[in-house]
Amino acid sequence: MTGNAPARVGVLGGGRMGAGIAHAFLLSGSWVTVVERDDDSADAAAQRIGGSIRRSVERDDPLDRGDLQARLSAGTDIAAFADCDLVVEAVPEDRALKERSLARAEEAMPATSVLASNTSSISIDDLAAQRRRPGRFLGLHFFNPVPASALVEIVRGAATDGAVVDEARVWVEALGKTPIVVRDSPGFASSRLGVMLGLEAIRMLEDGVASAADIDAAMTLGYRHPMGPLRTTDIVGLDVRLGIAEELERAYGERFAPPALLRRLVAEGHLGRKSGRGFYEWNEER
Template sequence: MGILGGGRMGAGIAHAFLLAGARVTVVERDAEAAAAASERVLESVAASVARGTADRDASAYAARFATSTDVGDFAGCGLVVEAVPEDLGLKIDALTRVEAVLAPTAALASNTSSISIDELAALLERPGRFLGMHFFNPVPASTLVELVRGEASDPALVDDARDWVRAIGKTPIVVADAPGFASSRLGVALGLEAIRMLESGVASAEDIDAAMTLGYKHPVGPLKLTDLVGLDVRLGIAEYLASTLGERFEPPAMLRRMVAEGRLGRKSGEGFYRWDVEGTR
C-alpha cells in the first residue's frame, strides 16, 4: 500500500500497515521531507519492537518500507491513502495525481477529517474506487478508523476497507458523507464549547478537562485534545463546519488569536498547555 504524505498522520498510518505485514511506500514532496518521513516511521516501528508490541525485529519491517518523491512509485499499490494537510485544493491536486498512476482496480482513500468525500470524488475518474479513511492521532495507539462512504463509493470497496482496518488491529465504523462526518463534528463541537468556557472564565483549562475525564470518563479532555490535534487543524475544521452547518461552529476569538500567535499546541510547544518532549508541563 502507499501513503501520500509522511507527516505525523501519514507516518502513523505507515506504522500500522507495516506491523500488519504490508509493504508500504510513502511519497513526499522532496528528498528532505522523504528522509524525515523515513526517520519518523522507522523510529516509531523501533519503539513498538522495543515495547514488545511487534512480532518481528526492526530490520524486517524496514525491508518492507520505502520512501520516494515520485507518485509513479504507487503504480503497483492496491491501496493508497492520501494524508496531506486539510486543504481542499491540496487534496484535489494530490488525489488526481495519484489516481492517474493507479491500476483501475486499485483503491484510493483520503484521510480527511472533514472535507466532503463526494466533493473530492466528483473530480476523480473512478469515484467508485474512492472513499474516506479517517485515522486518529496518534495512529499507533488509536483503535478507531472512520470509513466515509461517498454516494459513488462501491459497496464492495467499503467492505474491503472494513477488512483492511480489522487487519491492522483497529475497529472500523462506516458513516455517510456529511460535514464533519461523525467524529469530527462531535469532537469539534465539544472542543469549541470548552474554548468558549475558558475564554469567558468559567474554569481553568485543567478543570474543564478534568470535568470530562473524571466526570464522563473521556480518555483526554477537550482542550488537551485540541493541543494534540493542533489548534490550526481544529480552526480549519471549525471554519469548514461553520460554512456548511452554521454559526454554532463559528471558531471562538481565542482560538483564532492563539493560532495567529503561533500557539498551535504540542507541535509548537504551547497551546492551552505548555509541552516538552515528555509531555505537558
C-alpha cells in the same frame, strides 16, 4: 494480500498523520511507500516512521525492526504508487491541496486499486466529483495518534462501491482497529461531535469559566473520556482543528464558528504538541 491487509500501500504525505498510517500498515504486514513533496520532507517522514518502529519494537519484543524497516520506502516519485493496492492521501486539511494530491495519486495508481482520503471534514462526494473512478474512492479517517487509536471512520460516498467499503472494513480490522461506516456528510460522525465539544471547551477557557486542566478534568473524571477536549486539541493540532471548524462553519453555520482564542493561538504559532505549546506546555520530544 498479507493477513487481510493490503499487500502494498501508498501514503501521500508523511507528516504526523501520514507517518502514523504508514506505521499501522507496516505492523499489519504491508509493504508501504510514502511519497512527499521534496527530498527533505521524505527524509523527515522516514525518520519519523523509523522512530515509531523503534518504539513499537521496544514495547513488543517479537517485532522484527529490520523487517519493518525493510518494508518501508519514502521518496518523491509518485510513480511508486504504480503497484499499490491502496493509496491513502494524508496531506493537510486543505480542500484545494487534497484535490490536487488525489488527482496526482489517481494518475499513478492502478485502475483496480482503492484510493482513500484521510480527510476529517471535507465532503467525500465533493472530492469524488473530480475522480476518474469514484466507485473506488472513499474516506478512511484515522485518528491522531494513529498507533494508539482504536477507531477508523470509513466514509462512504454516494458513488462508492459496496465491495470497496467491505474491503476497507477488512483492512481496518487487519490493523487491529475498529471500523465504523458513515454516510458522507460534513464532519462525518466523529469530527462533527468532537470538534463541537472542543470548540465549546475553548469558549469556556476564553470566558474564564475554569482552567484548561479543570475543564479537561470535568470530562475525564465526570464523563470518563480518556482525554479532555483541550488536551485532545493540542494533540490533534490547533491549526488542524481551526481548519475543520471553518469547514463545518461553512456547512452548518455559526455554531461551529471558531473562537477568537483559537484563531489567536494559531496566528501566534502555538499549534499544540507539535509546536511545544497550545493550551498546555509540551516539553517532550515531538
